[in-house]
Amino acid sequence: MGIKGLLQWVKKEHPDVIKAFSKRWADPKFHGKRVAIDATLLTNRFHFASRGGPLEGYGEVIGWYNLISEMKAYGVIPVAIWDQRGVREWKSAEARRRLTIRAAHLARRNHEFTRSARVHLLREAISDFFHLPSEEQDAVRAHWQATKFTFVTTGRKDALDGDRIPAGGPLTPPESSGTEKIEREALEGLQGDQEEKLKDLQSGNRVLTAEENEQMKQKTTAEKIASSLTERDTISINRITSTIDTFSYLVQAYRDAYRPPLPSSKSKPSPSLPGLDPSQDLTPLEEELKHWTTANRQELGLDEWKKRVEKLDEKLEDLVPLENFTETRRQLDLTREEGEIINLVLSPPTPSDHYPTPPPSSPFQIASEPSPSSNALIRLRALIATLPSVLSIYQRALDIPSPADHLNCQHLLHLLRVPILHASIPFEAEGLASSLCLSGLADYVGTEDSDVLGYSAKLLRNVSSSRKPLEVVDGEEVRQAVGLEKDEWVDWMVLLGTDASNNIPKIGPVNSLRFVKEYHSIENILGAKPKLVDKLNMLHPEGAPKGVEEWMKGVDAGRKLFKELPPTPTVAEWEELWTGAGMVEETDDKVVQQWLEEKFGAKLVEMEDADLYKLEGNESEVGGEDESQNEDENETDVEKI
Numbered sequence: 001m002g003i004k005g006l007l008q009w010v011k012k013e014h015p016d017v018i019k020a021f022s023k024r025w026a027d028p029k030f031h032g033k034r035v036a037i038d039a040t041l042l043t044n045r046f047h048f049a050s051r052g053g054p055l056e057g058y059g060e061v062i063g064w065y066n067l068i069s070e071m072k073a074y075g076v077i078p079v080a081i082w083d084q085r086g087v088r089e090w091k092s093a094e095a096r097r098r099l100t101i102r103a104a105h106l107a108r109r110n111h112e113f114t115r116s117a118r119v120h121l122l123r124e125a126i127s128d129f130f131h132l133p134s135e136e137q138d139a140v141r142a143h144w145q146a147t148k149f150t151f152v153t154t155g156r157k158d159a160l161d162g163d164r165i166p167a168g169g170p171l172t173p174p175e176s177s178g179t180e181k182i183e184r185e186a187l188e189g190l191q192g193d194q195e196e197k198l199k200d201l202q203s204g205n206r207v208l209t210a211e212e213n214e215q216m217k218q219k220t221t222a223e224k225i226a227s228s229l230t231e232r233d234t235i236s237i238n239r240i241t242s243t244i245d246t247f248s249y250l251v252q253a254y255r256d257a258y259r260p261p262l263p264s265s266k267s268k269p270s271p272s273l274p275g276l277d278p279s280q281d282l283t284p285l286e287e288e289l290k291h292w293t294t295a296n297r298q299e300l301g302l303d304e305w306k307k308r309v310e311k312l313d314e315k316l317e318d319l320v321p322l323e324n325f326t327e328t329r330r331q332l333d334l335t336r337e338e339g340e341i342i343n344l345v346l347s348p349p350t351p352s353d354h355y356p357t358p359p360p361s362s363p364f365q366i367a368s369e370p371s372p373s374s375n376a377l378i379r380l381r382a383l384i385a386t387l388p389s390v391l392s393i394y395q396r397a398l399d400i401p402s403p404a405d406h407l408n409c410q411h412l413l414h415l416l417r418v419p420i421l422h423a424s425i426p427f428e429a430e431g432l433a434s435s436l437c438l439s440g441l442a443d444y445v446g447t448e449d450s451d452v453l454g455y456s457a458k459l460l461r462n463v464s465s466s467r468k469p470l471e472v473v474d475g476e477e478v479r480q481a482v483g484l485e486k487d488e489w490v491d492w493m494v495l496l497g498t499d500a501s502n503n504i505p506k507i508g509p510v511n512s513l514r515f516v517k518e519y520h521s522i523e524n525i526l527g528a529k530p531k532l533v534d535k536l537n538m539l540h541p542e543g544a545p546k547g548v549e550e551w552m553k554g555v556d557a558g559r560k561l562f563k564e565l566p567p568t569p570t571v572a573e574w575e576e577l578w579t580g581a582g583m584v585e586e587t588d589d590k591v592v593q594q595w596l597e598e599k600f601g602a603k604l605v606e607m608e609d610a611d612l613y614k615l616e617g618n619e620s621e622v623g624g625e626d627e628s629q630n631e632d633e634n635e636t637d638v639e640k641i
Contacts, residue, residue, distance in 0.1 A: 002450035004497035009509040010453075010473065014481045020469040025074040027470070032075055035460060036433035038447035039080035039420070042067075043409050045448075045464050047401040052392060058600040060401060063464065064409050065596070068416050070466075072587075079419045079442065079577075081429040082406065102398065107325035109394035111257065116387050118253050119338060123380050125246045126345050130377075132239060139240050140247070144346040149248040251342060258335065259327045330390055337383050345376045408599070415592050417585065419577045427566035431455065435565040441574060444472065453478055454493040454562045456486075484516065492516045494558035495525075501554035504532055505539070522555055 011018060021027040043060050050059020071078050129137065143149075327335060410420055423432040429447075434455035436442040444460035445452045452459040453475035462468040479489045495512040497503030503512070519525045526533050526548070537547030569577060577583075589604070596602040 002448075002498075003454055003493050004503055005509050006450050006453060006493070006496055007473070010478055014478065017473060017477050017481055019472045021472070022469040024466070024470050025071050025076050030074065030076050030470075032077070033443040034077045034079060034441070035071070035444045035446045035463075036436045036442040037078055037080050037463065038429040038433055038445070038449060039409070039413075040083045040406070040429050041447055041449060042464055043406055044401055047405060048396060048399075049464075051396045051399055058408070058602065060405055061408050061412050061596070061600065062602060064412055065416070065592075067464065068413065068418055072416075078446075079421065079436075080410075080413050081421045081423055081433050082410070083429050084422045084424045104325050105394045105397040108328065108331065109391065109398060111259070111325070111327070111331065112387065112391040112394065114253075114257055115334065115338070116384075116391070118250065118257065119380065119384055119387070122250050122338075122342070123377070123384065125243075125250060126341075126376055126380060128246075129243055129345060132243065133236075136236060136240050136243075138348075140243050141346055141348055143244055144247070145348070149244070149251045247342075247346065254338065254342065259325065259331075330393075334383060334386065334390065337379065341376050341380050341383065344379070412592070412595070414582075415587070415595060417583055417587050419583065421569070421577070423566060431561070432566040432568075433457075435568050438565065439568050441568060451498065451561075454490065454498070455565070456489070482513065485520075488516050488520055490559055490562045491522050493562060494555050495522065498558045498561065500561045501558035502551065504551075505535060507532070522552075 021029065043064070046060035046063030049063065050056050053059065055062050068078055129140070132140070413420055421432060423429045428451075430445060430449040430451050433442065433445040433447065434452050434457035437445050437457040438455065444458045446460045446463040448461055450459065453473060456475040456479055459473045459475065461471040461473065463470070479486070482489070482492075484492060492513055494501045495503060495507065495516065496509060507515075515525045515529070519528055526536075533548055534544075536551045537544040540547035540550055568574075593604050596604065
């Protein structure tokens with residue numbers, strides 16, 4: 001996750017400390033420099049970028065090959081650092097957050113599976129409906145108008161984006177279990193009103209208005225249904241009742257699948273897992289999800305490995321009530337359109353060729369249909385055509401690289417003569433890379449993780465994105481620009497929120513920086529701001545003082561994270577890393593080519609003809625919101641899973 005909101009704040013308040021290099025590795029500034037790369041994160045990014053494309057299954061290997069080839073071509077020296085497998089206790093809060101995100105992806109993926117099955121049945125039902133004689137269609141529509149198939153519709157104001165739900169749809173869940181009784185009473189009340197009016201007129205108590213005169217020329221809706229059914233032959237009645245049963249089932253399924261929208265477009269999901277004991281340690285489950293031992297992977301094979309991951313997801317589903325999820329804006333667009341299509345089919349035809357209430361614009365409208373068609377089947381086909389793209393968002397978010405993927409990348413780097421280190425527990429790759437940088441063994445930390453700035457090291461961004469300039473942000477330069485002492489700087493990082501610590505709700509970079517400058521430490525801030533203490537205590541089910549006590553555990557972990565640097569290799573170890581077995585030899589392109597071809601069926605091409613980053617384009621689509629949130633901020637947060 002990095003430090004929450006730090007880079008955005010730096011871009012806004014101190015843009016001059018961000019140095020961009022449009023020539024990327026070709027810039028003379030990087031020649032002869034050593035870049036310590038967060039290899040765990042970068043492998044994951046390459047993996048996510050290749051999903052759904054021609055390189056799926058080995059895109060991370062090709063991504064690494066292209067990156068290292070380009071760096072070496074310009075005299076840049078890479079060193080790769082992977083996280084050691086195991087539980088990092090200080091990341092328990094982050095593990096909880098990541099599993100919350102994964103649970104949301106699971107629920108939304110399953111939601112799209114259900115939607116796909118439902119709308120395909122709806123397509124068949126609509127096709128059959130339009131093959132009925134017009135009088136039978138009218139009978140079905142009359143039943144719909146009278147009962148809405150026992151469902152409540154509303155013209156309420158939808159809080160999301162201020163869009164109005166069109167009259168009569170989409171169909172929303174009932175407010176209570178007494179919906180059928182309410183609608184039956186409403187129908188009986190309608191009939192009772194008609195009878196009272198008739199009695200008044202027969203007694204001469206009043207004269208018909210023009211509107212009432214027109215209404216009296218027609219039978220009540222309920223009477224129409226009853227009389228039309230009795231006058232039809234058995235076959236016709238069976239067709240009508242069968243159609244009503246089919247649509248009733250589909251409308252029921254639609255209502256069951258409906259999820260209320262978020263209160264506002266800027267709302268974010270709760271960082272906790274609903275229905276789960278907040279004291280439960282989920283770090284082992286996350287580690288189990290992230291890694292399998294080499295022996296197990298070799299014995300099981302990839303297919304069996306995937307089955308084991310599915311079983312882990314089943315464990316997660318048992319822990320988290322997935323029915324509590326909400327739809328993303330894209331999903332809500334689909335839900336609205338589905339409800340409008342149902343209403344379009346079952347509502348009486350209008351004189352206009354177009355549906356009277358156009359649906360909200362959708363980012364998934366196909367190019368050949370710039371505006372929704374009044375033809376329900378055309379609109380439904382357009383809806384169905386968008387489903388795979390929405391489903392793929394959540395499938396990609398759940399598709400984590402396997403240990404075999406990481407080992408393949410490590411083997412390639414060995415062939416390319418790139419030194420590899422592993423960050424031992426409790427440290428992580430970006431921490432060890434920062435320590436190398438601060439000790440002078442490396443010049444930059446290649447990652448997107450802003451934790452590097454918390455260490456006051458030099459962050460090198462956009463390493464995996466060839467179409468973006470490389471960006472250097474010096475953490476020490478940012479600290480000096482902000483005007484904080486080192487301990488104050490660390491406390492500000494902790495207040496912003498890190499992998500080890502949570503921020504104080506609704507206290508962003510501006511206020512937290514002001515507090516640190518005024519009070520100099522987190523303890524002093526809490527002593528001077530009792531309202532913040534109350535806010536923290538409210539986060540814990542037991543209230544005071546548990547809330548502050550638990551939060552301060554995160555503070556201690558965050559301080560330790562940035563103050564206790566990972567140990568760097570000794571001089572002898574560092575020398576061995578660069579001059580050990582095979583490292584001083586030139587890269588043998590033939591050996592690399594043979595391995596790529598035998599392992600993946602991939603062939604090298606000449607550098608001048610190669611697109612070094614053919615993978616680029618998808619790496620930020622998932623989350624990383626969400627999606628996840630932007631679409632859903634969560635959807636980017638799968639990168640380190």
